[in-house]
Amino acid sequence: MARLQLQNVTKRYGDFHAVRDVTLDVPDGEFLVLLGPSGCGKTTTLRIIAGFVEATAGVVLLGGRDVTTLPPWKRNAGLVFQNYALFPHLSVAENVAFGLEMRKVPKPEIAPRVAEALRLVRLGHLGERLPRQLSGGQQQRVALARALVFKPDVLLLDEPLSNLDAKLRQEVRIEIRQLTRELGLTTIMVTHDQEEALTMADRLVVMSDGSVRQLGTQQDLYERPADRFVAGFVGRSTFLEGAVEASGKFRTDGGLDIKCPNGSVGPASLALRPERISLGTGPLQGFDNQLPGVVDFVSYLGANIDVHVRLPSKERVIVQIPNREGGPDLRTGDSVHVGWAASTGALFAGAERGAEALR
Amino acid sequence: MVQSTSSADAAGHLGERAKSSGFNSRRIGRYALNGMAGLALAYILTPLFFVTWLAFFRQEIPSFPPEGYSLKWFAAIPGNDRFINGFLLSMQVAVTATLIGLAVGVPAALCLTRIRFKGREWLNSLLLLPLVVPGVVLGTALYVFHVETEIHTSIPILGSLGGLIAGHVLVVIPWCVRLITASLAGSDRTIEEAAQSLGADRWTTFRRVTLPSILPGIVAASLFGFVSSFGNLEMSLFLVGPGRTTLPIAILQYLEWKIDPTIAAVSVLQILLIAAAMLITDRFVKISRVV
Numbered sequence: 001m002a003r004l005q006l007q008n009v010t011k012r013y014g015d016f017h018a019v020r021d022v023t024l025d026v027p028d029g030e031f032l033v034l035l036g037p038s039g040c041g042k043t044t045t046l047r048i049i050a051g052f053v054e055a056t057a058g059v060v061l062l063g064g065r066d067v068t069t070l071p072p073w074k075r076n077a078g079l080v081f082q083n084y085a086l087f088p089h090l091s092v093a094e095n096v097a098f099g100l101e102m103r104k105v106p107k108p109e110i111a112p113r114v115a116e117a118l119r120l121v122r123l124g125h126l127g128e129r130l131p132r133q134l135s136g137g138q139q140q141r142v143a144l145a146r147a148l149v150f151k152p153d154v155l156l157l158d159e160p161l162s163n164l165d166a167k168l169r170q171e172v173r174i175e176i177r178q179l180t181r182e183l184g185l186t187t188i189m190v191t192h193d194q195e196e197a198l199t200m201a202d203r204l205v206v207m208s209d210g211s212v213r214q215l216g217t218q219q220d221l222y223e224r225p226a227d228r229f230v231a232g233f234v235g236r237s238t239f240l241e242g243a244v245e246a247s248g249k250f251r252t253d254g255g256l257d258i259k260c261p262n263g264s265v266g267p268a269s270l271a272l273r274p275e276r277i278s279l280g281t282g283p284l285q286g287f288d289n290q291l292p293g294v295v296d297f298v299s300y301l302g303a304n305i306d307v308h309v310r311l312p313s314k315e316r317v318i319v320q321i322p323n324r325e326g327g328p329d330l331r332t333g334d335s336v337h338v339g340w341a342a343s344t345g346a347l348f349a350g351a352e353r354g355a356e357a358l359r
Numbered sequence: 360m361v362q363s364t365s366s367a368d369a370a371g372h373l374g375e376r377a378k379s380s381g382f383n384s385r386r387i388g389r390y391a392l393n394g395m396a397g398l399a400l401a402y403i404l405t406p407l408f409f410v411t412w413l414a415f416f417r418q419e420i421p422s423f424p425p426e427g428y429s430l431k432w433f434a435a436i437p438g439n440d441r442f443i444n445g446f447l448l449s450m451q452v453a454v455t456a457t458l459i460g461l462a463v464g465v466p467a468a469l470c471l472t473r474i475r476f477k478g479r480e481w482l483n484s485l486l487l488l489p490l491v492v493p494g495v496v497l498g499t500a501l502y503v504f505h506v507e508t509e510i511h512t513s514i515p516i517l518g519s520l521g522g523l524i525a526g527h528v529l530v531v532i533p534w535c536v537r538l539i540t541a542s543l544a545g546s547d548r549t550i551e552e553a554a555q556s557l558g559a560d561r562w563t564t565f566r567r568v569t570l571p572s573i574l575p576g577i578v579a580a581s582l583f584g585f586v587s588s589f590g591n592l593e594m595s596l597f598l599v600g601p602g603r604t605t606l607p608i609a610i611l612q613y614l615e616w617k618i619d620p621t622i623a624a625v626s627v628l629q630i631l632l633i634a635a636a637m638l639i640t641d642r643f644v645k646i647s648r649v650v
Contacts, residue, residue, distance in 0.1 A: 071555070071560070072555040077556060089571045
């Protein structure tokens with residue numbers, strides 16, 4: 001268990017930057033999640049920490065020790081793979097014992113430590129089985145025990161839950177988090193699943209195109225996204241394109257005047273969280289922005305309902321309303337009113353329009 | 360009224376017939392497939408069956424029907440030095456050639472599957488080439504090579520045991536490379552990374568993780584390499600020296616003078632040996648899974 005530092009780490013393949021100038025400081029015992037779409041460099045970053053990829057530039061420090069050029073077997077990092085990568089020819093107990101054997105732990109000490117690790121993941125009774133005789137969830141826990149048993153300086157999890165079914169995934173999230181907290185493990189997890197990331201992390205790193213877009217807590221990312229990409233990737237946002245005409249006044253391309261937070265004058269996008277917009281069948285009161293609209297599309301999600309509302313300017317916003325008993329029965333074409341506070345919108349300067357607008 | 364009923368009847372009959380003919384054609388198809396499979400199997404097994412039967416005939420000249428049965432041809436084998444020495448030499452050559460073939464084949468297969476380099480496809484084809492070159496051609500080429508080498512370097516390679524084994528290594532290598540490559544391609548590379556992350560260096564990873572996971576391929580490669588070397592006749596004819604005869608050559612030479620059931624008895628023993636090797640191998644590694 002140790003502090004992990006990455007200083008200006010870069011990995012280039014020819015002209016392609018897989019990882020671009022990443023700097024992270026992970027204190028002892030923190031659970032840090034690297035979040036981003038596929039190809040954003042998060043897995044490469046993890047592999048640089050594990051030692052399978054050598055950084056083109058930059059330094060990796062583990063517990064203050066420079067491990068940048070050390071091979072994986074000299075790093076003392078516990079790694080859990082997406083497909084678990086258990087040794088198929090070894091029993092569960094032998095799998096878990098492998099790391100201890102490699103560290104030349106005396107034989108009589110190995111058995112109790114293996115038993116302890118298997119007990120931690122609640123598989124104490126399955127030590128004699130072969131991996132293929134276990135379910136996916138059990139294999140996942142063996143992989144975890146194998147990575148924990150030798151007390152690694154850092155635990156690295158590479159999409160560890162993506163091969164589990166949805167229900168099991170929710171349980172295992174909590175289990176892993178409790179375990180790492182109990183053991184005080186410094187943990188880096190890579191995932192593209194934001195719900196998973198938000199549930200498990202102490203802090204999160206949002207990456208795209210090899211760079212860190214934002215580092216912070218769940219609240220930081222959600223309430224104060226650093227840029228348009230983060231606003232679209234963490235949670236959902238509707239983006240209205242336009243320009244800030246004066247501080248606090250935004251005019252959309254379609255010609256709507258909207259009150260917004262203070263920002264510098266010029267082209268900008270305004271991001272709105274769907275659940276922060278109110279919706280009513282009659283005129284609303286008490287909001288900085290109150291607009292009439294027409295229901296374009298309704299998607300029923302169970303606990304919530306997404307209502308796509310077309311504003312007078314033809315621009316659309318998504319409104320998420322809780323599915324309460326006696327709520328309005330909305331259909332395409334219905335007239336509605338939407339309203340939101342000026343502070344709800346997040347402004348991003350520049351006409352940075354991309355495919356990430358709606359997620 | 361009557362008409363309409365009969366036409367409805369007719370329609371019903373038609374439908375039934377169509378259904379039953381569909382059912383029949385599927386059944387016929389299945390019989391035909393099983394029949395063909397049986398025929399093919401019989402085609403393969405017939406020679407083995409007759410050889411085995413013949414080995415127990417009492418009379419010296421094979422003719423039907425047998426005049427009686429006897430084990431004397433089997434009893435005669437241990438007294439025949441040519442067969443015994445041929446068997447011992449074939450064993451020695453096949454075992455040595457297989458071991459050398461593995462020593463070359465495993466690293467070659469590792470390179471071919473793990474490292475991307477220019478000419479990889481070309482090298483792969485080259486290593487499989489001895490499999491497609493006819494044995495006589497291979498034998499002639501090696502013979503000429505041995506003669507020339509001996510003339511120029513005066514190393515006594517022609518007809519030597521080393522020369523014979525070297526030739527057999529050529530026959531074994533394609534099997535090793537082919538089967539081990541297939542087995543490596545199917546093995547999961549992340550388990551090697553897992554081993555390294557757990558503290559195993561490259562060599563330990565190979566020994567403890569890679570090797571066990573490709574063991575089925577290695578066993579299959581040894582088996583097929585051994586069998587192809589043990590049974591090799593054409594190439595060996597060019598490479599054996601005076602007083603050094605492999606079992607297939609000993610059988611051929613015996614046949615030039617006699618056609619008594621001794622040959623059949625020797626063949627039966629050979630079949631049993633190879634079958635035993637297969638069965639033992641199959642206990643450890645399911646052959647059907649690697650071939």
